[in-house]
Amino acid sequence: MGTYKTGIVMMNLGGPANLDEVEPFLLELFADREIIQLPFQRWLGPFIARRRTPKVQGLYSKIGGGSPILRYTEAQGRGMVERLDRLSPETAPHQFYVAFRYIQPKSEDALRAMHADGVRRAIAFTQYPQFSCSTTGSSLNELWRAAARTGLHDAFEWSVIDRWPVHDGFIDAMTETVREGLLQFEPADRDKAVLLFSAHSLPLDVIDRGDAYPQEIGASVHRVVERLGVSNPYLLAYQSEVGPVRWQGPSTERVIRRLGTRGEKRVLVVPIAFTSDHIETLSELDREYGELAHRVGITHYKRSPALNERPRFLDALADIVREHLASGRACSTQYPMRCAGCTNPQCRNILNPVKPAEAARSVEPRPRVRVAG
Amino acid sequence: MGTYKTGIVMMNLGGPANLDEVEPFLLELFADREIIQLPFQRWLGPFIARRRTPKVQGLYSKIGGGSPILRYTEAQGRGMVERLDRLSPETAPHQFYVAFRYIQPKSEDALRAMHADGVRRAIAFTQYPQFSCSTTGSSLNELWRAAARTGLHDAFEWSVIDRWPVHDGFIDAMTETVREGLLQFEPADRDKAVLLFSAHSLPLDVIDRGDAYPQEIGASVHRVVERLGVSNPYLLAYQSEVGPVRWQGPSTERVIRRLGTRGEKRVLVVPIAFTSDHIETLSELDREYGELAHRVGITHYKRSPALNERPRFLDALADIVREHLASGRACSTQYPMRCAGCTNPQCRNILNPVKPAEAARSVEPRPRVRVAG
Numbered sequence: 001m002g003t004y005k006t007g008i009v010m011m012n013l014g015g016p017a018n019l020d021e022v023e024p025f026l027l028e029l030f031a032d033r034e035i036i037q038l039p040f041q042r043w044l045g046p047f048i049a050r051r052r053t054p055k056v057q058g059l060y061s062k063i064g065g066g067s068p069i070l071r072y073t074e075a076q077g078r079g080m081v082e083r084l085d086r087l088s089p090e091t092a093p094h095q096f097y098v099a100f101r102y103i104q105p106k107s108e109d110a111l112r113a114m115h116a117d118g119v120r121r122a123i124a125f126t127q128y129p130q131f132s133c134s135t136t137g138s139s140l141n142e143l144w145r146a147a148a149r150t151g152l153h154d155a156f157e158w159s160v161i162d163r164w165p166v167h168d169g170f171i172d173a174m175t176e177t178v179r180e181g182l183l184q185f186e187p188a189d190r191d192k193a194v195l196l197f198s199a200h201s202l203p204l205d206v207i208d209r210g211d212a213y214p215q216e217i218g219a220s221v222h223r224v225v226e227r228l229g230v231s232n233p234y235l236l237a238y239q240s241e242v243g244p245v246r247w248q249g250p251s252t253e254r255v256i257r258r259l260g261t262r263g264e265k266r267v268l269v270v271p272i273a274f275t276s277d278h279i280e281t282l283s284e285l286d287r288e289y290g291e292l293a294h295r296v297g298i299t300h301y302k303r304s305p306a307l308n309e310r311p312r313f314l315d316a317l318a319d320i321v322r323e324h325l326a327s328g329r330a331c332s333t334q335y336p337m338r339c340a341g342c343t344n345p346q347c348r349n350i351l352n353p354v355k356p357a358e359a360a361r362s363v364e365p366r367p368r369v370r371v372a373g
Numbered sequence: 374m375g376t377y378k379t380g381i382v383m384m385n386l387g388g389p390a391n392l393d394e395v396e397p398f399l400l401e402l403f404a405d406r407e408i409i410q411l412p413f414q415r416w417l418g419p420f421i422a423r424r425r426t427p428k429v430q431g432l433y434s435k436i437g438g439g440s441p442i443l444r445y446t447e448a449q450g451r452g453m454v455e456r457l458d459r460l461s462p463e464t465a466p467h468q469f470y471v472a473f474r475y476i477q478p479k480s481e482d483a484l485r486a487m488h489a490d491g492v493r494r495a496i497a498f499t500q501y502p503q504f505s506c507s508t509t510g511s512s513l514n515e516l517w518r519a520a521a522r523t524g525l526h527d528a529f530e531w532s533v534i535d536r537w538p539v540h541d542g543f544i545d546a547m548t549e550t551v552r553e554g555l556l557q558f559e560p561a562d563r564d565k566a567v568l569l570f571s572a573h574s575l576p577l578d579v580i581d582r583g584d585a586y587p588q589e590i591g592a593s594v595h596r597v598v599e600r601l602g603v604s605n606p607y608l609l610a611y612q613s614e615v616g617p618v619r620w621q622g623p624s625t626e627r628v629i630r631r632l633g634t635r636g637e638k639r640v641l642v643v644p645i646a647f648t649s650d651h652i653e654t655l656s657e658l659d660r661e662y663g664e665l666a667h668r669v670g671i672t673h674y675k676r677s678p679a680l681n682e683r684p685r686f687l688d689a690l691a692d693i694v695r696e697h698l699a700s701g702r703a704c705s706t707q708y709p710m711r712c713a714g715c716t717n718p719q720c721r722n723i724l725n726p727v728k729p730a731e732a733a734r735s736v737e738p739r740p741r742v743r744v745a746g
Contacts, residue, residue, distance in 0.1 A: 165595070166595065166599075194710070204577075204619075204622065207621075207622055207623065208622035208623050208624070208627075209623065210608055210610065210623040210628055210631075212608075212609075214587055214588075214591060215587075215590065215591030215594055215595065215609045216591065216595070217588065217591065218587060218588030218589065218590065218591025218592050218595075219591050219592050219594075219595035219596075221588055221592075222538070222539060222588065222589070222591075222592035222595075223592075226539075231706045232706070233706055233707055233709065233710030234707070234710075235583055235585075235710070235713060236585075236588045237583065237713070246577075246619075248580075249577065249580055249581035250580065250581050250582065250583040250712075250713060250714065251581070254581075254713070254714070255583055255713035255714075258583075258713040258714050259713055262711075262715075333604045333605070333606060334606055334607070336606065337567070337606035337607075337608070338635075339623075340608060340610070340623060340627070340628035340631040340632055341623065341627070341628075341631050342635075
């Protein structure tokens with residue numbers, strides 16, 4: 001037996017921890033054809049990445065010199081496994097391992113650490129609530145490639161938590177952030193604020209392949225509004241478009257501009273697809289769009305807090321994993337269903353998947369063909 | 374007192390009842406800048422409409438020579454008011470009035486009939502479950518214009534049922550249609566069928582203005598799948614794109630082509646945004662895509678039935694109106710919120726809206742400044 005019985009790989013985009021990491025981060029991001037497909041990508045990807053580096057470094061320098069996403073992810077992981085050890089003693093002890101897509105710690109780091117800890121039963125847990133091939137899909141494909149590269153192809157039995165757009169605990173935690181966001185307005189004005197849900201946009205080519213992202217975002221937004229039970233109007237928009245392709249709209253930036261122009265005075269922006277603060281919240285939503293909002297006459301522009309380390313979200317993370325372990329499933333019903341337009345044979349695989357029956361019985365230690373560690 | 378206490382205007386697109394009505398229908402459709410914005414619309418609209426007429430006539434001739442939408446809407450209306458008279462005696466007797474957007478009976482017809490029936494309290498009830506400015510929005514704006522044209526500007530006190538994407542009864546009825554759809558497959562294959570939810574597409578320009586449609590479609594789909602509780606994978610796609618603009622994807626046609634090409638054998642198409650059969654189900658989904666599916670090797674291509682006259686849907690319609698009347702609201706929280714990119718001052722108005730307090734007390738007859746009828 002290893003140190004830990006269940007390993008949970010927390011997969012996310014990641015962000016540069018300091019200014020020197022900005023260029024390598026952007027180079028990896030714009031090289032990933034699973035997140036963005038550019039004409040002449042080998043040339044145009046690095047070109048865009050390098051051209052954007054000074055600007056992005058400038059943005060990071062204004063939010064403390066780096067992304068806080070690793071710090072938050074580690075705090076989330078700690079809170080999650082602590083709860084899981086209590087909630088699911090059969091699968092304890094649990095440990096978490098961070099796997100970012102474009103920056104350290106990467107999939108290799110997670111896999112090697114998990115192997116060193118003697119873990120055999122592993123869960124790939126996406127930290128994106130809504131599934132997209134360009135986020136969760138790309139992270140999973142990279143995880144399996146990294147397992148091959150590190151020679152850990154057979155080291156683990158895997159299952160996948162690939163989406164949780166309307167998980168009850170997630171919706172509860174999101175609703176709490178919106179309520180807190182609304183507290184930033186004067187009581188008399190609170191019900192006049194427009195709730196502007198904002199999600200990271202996707203290139204339309206990804207949407208046209210059949211990516212589930214927009215419908216899962218819609219489902220999350222609708223559920224939060226329903227649970228919230230307030231009478232504020234709401235909108236959904238998409239942020240962070242880059243590069244020379246057309247993206248899913250409406251654009252958050254343009255929506256803010258237009259709301260201001262037509263006289264809205266109070267806007268609460270709600271990040272619905274990010275679980276931790278990073279540059280898209282701290283810089284883009286808070287600073288860039290905050291200045292824009294001010295210029296166009298939105299006198300009260302606020303953002304609801306990110307989920308970050310809030311206990312209700314840590315509860316949600318633990319509950320998602322507990323439910324997953326108890327279900328005995330290797331993945332969601334949706335995961336094996338490739339996008340209609342998918343041309344990537346790597347997609348929707350699970351390396352060495354835990355067998356459903358065994359997963360259901362995973363509370364019982366069973367003889368293992370290979371012993372890890 | 375008039376013959377009826379509460380009038381319910383059932384608003385929908387409509388469809389040509391016979392082949393002679395195809396051209397006028399298409400001319401009105403392509404002239405409506407609220408549903409489609411074309412360059413040089415005054416010229417290009419009629420051009421596209423006339424060019425499409427023979428083709429569309431050919432399609433209608435194959436589905437019985439006309440659209441059954443009026444027949445279904447009238448059956449829905451009868452079932453709805455019959456139930457309402459039982460469920461909500463305080464607001465009875467109820468009567469329904471059909472208002473199609475591009476063909477008789479139009480808004481004028483509904484308003485005149487309602488006036489002749491001595492109705493004062495009127496509800497504009499969209500028959501599109503999910504809100505879009507190009508469907509419900511356009512119908513409402515036309516209704517208020519028609520009231521002005523007919524001199525019935527002050528004849529009614531209005532409230533609006535502008536959307537019901539996750540109404541419990543609607544989701545129940547939809548779920549029932551999907552279950553029935555699945556019965557068309559052999560029991561052993563039933564859980565292998567891909568559920569392909571299909572909604573009418575929208576031009577991206579409409580989406581980019583901030584139209585709520587895609588997120589409400591996403592919410593409906595998610596809720597149906599949840600209620601269904603089956604393990605079939607599902608996809609959402611958009612159908613019926615026409616004209617020289619880019620539309621919201623993925624395209625239902627292309628999705629079917631690609632599913633077949635990659636070897637899927639069983640597909641159940643589920644119309645999620647239409648409540649009655651019309652050309653988009655009977656011709657496009659059943660015939661056109663059915664033939665396509667056959668060509669690309671989908672051996673079992675089926676469609677779940679439209680809601681049409683099924684009792685559970687009539688229950689839903691009545692329940693939506695009952696809830697609305699009981700709420701005392703003039704419209705949903707969302708309705709007054711214009712799209713961020715809206716440039717149409719007509720949008721999101723309510724003519725002579727019922728006052729919330731009065732609406733709540735609408736069970737009591739009260740003195741009226743103007744007596745209708």
